[in-house]
Amino acid sequence: MFVRAYLRASTKEQDANRARAELEAFAAERDLKIAATYVENESGASLARPELFRLLGDCAPGDVLLIEQVDRLSRLSAADWERLKEEIRKRHVKVVALDLPTSHMMMRGGDEDFTSRMFDALNSMLLDMLAAIARKDYEDRRRRQEQGIEKAKADGRYKGRPENTDRNAAIVKMLRSGQSWNSIVAATGASRSTLARLTKRDDTSSDKPTPKSKGQRSA
Structure with a gap:
């Protein structure tokens, strides 16, 4: 039995x-x-988590997937959670979470078969419950954020997400050098709509007259 730890955070x-x-x-x-x-x-x-699926691919039957909390594994919709559970089940991986005490016995070997099956069934039920709670918490937070944004817009206080000026400056340089949009999207993670906006802004700014240097006279 190998213990494989999975650590996840939502943003960089x-x-x-x-x-x-x-x-x-x-x-x-x-x-x-x-x-x-x-x-x-x-x-x-999201199920788009390369490291999680690399972990599962490295597992042998009986290995442990160790996480801090169930929400590190899943804030998934019910359908996606079932897909992930099926991947875990077919690989015979044991999920152990620090916030799920019934899962801790999974790290012991040699338990009597009936007892092991009973704990496995109980653990699976509680894992489903905590995954559902994690999803509800995610949806509640998203709803509150959207409500906050709508109120800020109504009050004239909403300014949107701050621009990533360093990244956008690099994108403009890449656009000017003739790199394809596909290669820029792949390299930076920016959306095509962002590239379109930066292209339009760069085209507009390049049409403006170049400021005269100090002491330069008109022709």
Whole structure:
């Protein structure tokens, strides 16, 4: 049995490694060592998580997928959660979460078959419940954010997301050098609508007269 730790944060501004020491201590208390750690900054509401699926691909039957909280694994919709669970089931991976005490016994070997099956069934039910709670929390936060934005717009206070000026300046240079939009999107992660907006803005600014240097006289 190998223990594989999974660490996730939603954005690149958040520290996905924050819980690494806590997971290592949890395994050490049970005389186990984490064989590999998989870290990524991706939304828990999406199945597009390369490191999670690399972890599952590396697993052998009986390996443990260790997480800090169930919401690190899933804030998925019910349909996507079922898809992920099926991947976990068919690989015979044991999910252990620090916030799910019934899962902790999964890290012990040699349990009597009936007892093991009973705990597995109970753990699966509680895992479903916590995944549903995590999804509801995600949807509630999104709804509150949208309500806040609508109110700010109505009050004239909404300014939108701050522009990533460094990234956009680099994109403009790439556009000017003749790179294809597909290659720019792949390199920067920017949307095609962002490229269209920057292209239009750059075209407009380039049509403006060049400011005269100090001391230059008109012709």
